[in-house]
Amino acid sequence: xxxxxxxxxxxxxxxxxxxxxxxxxxxxxxxxxxxxxxxxxxxxxxxxxxxxxxxxxxxxxxxxxxxxxxxxxxxxxxxxxxxxxxxxxxxxxxxxxxxxxxxxxxxxxxxxxxxxxxxxxxxxxxxxxxxxxxxxxxxxxxxxxxxxxxxxxxxxxxxxxxxxxxxxxxxxxxxxxxxx
Amino acid sequence: xxxxxxxxxxxxxxxxxxxxxxxxxxxxxxxxxxxxxxxxxxxxxxxxxxxxxxxxxxxxxxxxxxxxxxxxxxxxxxxxxxxxxxxxxxxxxxxxxxxxxxxxxxxxxxxxxxxxxxxxxxxxx
Numbered sequence: 001x002x003x004x005x006x007x008x009x010x011x012x013x014x015x016x017x018x019x020x021x022x023x024x025x026x027x028x029x030x031x032x033x034x035x036x037x038x039x040x041x042x043x044x045x046x047x048x049x050x051x052x053x054x055x056x057x058x059x060x061x062x063x064x065x066x067x068x069x070x071x072x073x074x075x076x077x078x079x080x081x082x083x084x085x086x087x088x089x090x091x092x093x094x095x096x097x098x099x100x101x102x103x104x105x106x107x108x109x110x111x112x113x114x115x116x117x118x119x120x121x122x123x124x125x126x127x128x129x130x131x132x133x134x135x136x137x138x139x140x141x142x143x144x145x146x147x148x149x150x151x152x153x154x155x156x157x158x159x160x161x162x163x164x165x166x167x168x169x170x171x172x173x174x175x176x177x178x179x180x
Numbered sequence: 181x182x183x184x185x186x187x188x189x190x191x192x193x194x195x196x197x198x199x200x201x202x203x204x205x206x207x208x209x210x211x212x213x214x215x216x217x218x219x220x221x222x223x224x225x226x227x228x229x230x231x232x233x234x235x236x237x238x239x240x241x242x243x244x245x246x247x248x249x250x251x252x253x254x255x256x257x258x259x260x261x262x263x264x265x266x267x268x269x270x271x272x273x274x275x276x277x278x279x280x281x282x283x284x285x286x287x288x289x290x291x292x293x294x295x296x297x298x299x300x301x302x303x304x305x
Contacts, residue, residue: 002261002268009272016276020283045220052212055253059205160253164246170216171242175223179231 004154008161011124015165018120019172022113026173027180030108035177038103040094044174047090048166051125054083055163062156070144073152077136080159084129091122114173121169124162131155200255208252215245 061076095115098104105115135155138148219238221227228234250256250269258266 002264005261005265006268009268012272013275013279016279020279023280023284024287041220041224045216048216048220052209052216055212055249056205056209059200059208059253060202062200063202063205157254160249163253164249167216167242167245167249171219171238175219175238176235178223179235 001150001153001157004157008157011161012165015117015120015168018113018117019168022117022173025109025113026177028109030110032108032111033101033103034110035174035180038098038101039174039177041174041178043090043094044170047087047094048170050083050087050090051163051166054080054087055160057083058156058159062152065144065149065152068144070139073144074136074139077132077139077152081129081132081136084125084132088122088125088129091118091125095119118169118173121162121165124158124165128155128159128162131158200252204252208248211248211252212245215241215248 057076057080061073061080064072064076098111103111105112132155135148135151138151142148219241222234222238226234228237256266256269260266
């Protein structure tokens with residue numbers, strides 16, 4: 001578990017660098033669209049809710065896992081996965097909408113750093129969802145074995161950690177972007 | 181704290197870190213909802229006239245919420261893994277602060293010093 005925690009800390013540094021890049025470049029619009037023209041805070045609020053709900057449902061999965069209840073654990077994991085997919089769908093909709101309006105990553109330094117930072121977080125959620133499905137298959141085949149419990153605990157840390165990074169994203173990118 | 185029947189055979193796997201309790205998760209969730217709703221409301225309604233003040237307030241909310249997540253969801257404490265996970269976290273936080281403040285500070289001053297050049301560019305047709 002300590003090894004996985006160290007991996008998360010290295011991931012944290014990757015995000016710190018992307019946040020720094022966004023902080024440095026985020027004001028350079030190259031006469032293109034600014035955050036105010038692009039961001040829809042209602043959408044971001046819904047998105048944040050999805051991720052927050054997925055965090056607590058994963059917590060419930062861990063509690064049912066502790067009690068050794070396989071079916072309930074699987075159910076909570078499935079709910080978590082659905083919230084994850086909802087988050088990703090909303091994010092992809094947002095990206096598609098922005099690209100459709102000509103706000104592509106090539107448009108300005110602001111948009112390059114925006115898509116890199118938010119896209120990297122989205123990729124993490126994508127891989128977390130793939131991992132979640134993998135572990136659900138593992139649990140379905142072998143039950144809540146010692147190895148599977150440890151894997152689920154690692155994914156739990158990964159999932160909650162992504163929620164922590166998202167706090168930084170919605171505050172630093174979206175909310176502060178609207179204040180510019 | 182949750183009952184841990186198998187503490188003896190897999191306690192070493194996570195150094196005695198608890199998985200939390202229903203109550204703990206619920207407290208963390210409710211606090212997170214409040215700590216998310218207020219900054220969104222502040223920005224969407226423009227309750228504080230001063231933009232810089234709003235920015236500082238929402239950043240403070242973010243920091244508090246990150247701590248809430250660390251404690252209630254990631255179960256961070258000084259005891260887990262014999263203190264090594266906390267040590268790794270503190271080390272990472274120091275690096276994060278250096279990376280963020282360093283980059284922003286240096287690039288802000290670079291931009292400020294480049295301003296005359298930028299100004300000339302804008303006057304060009």
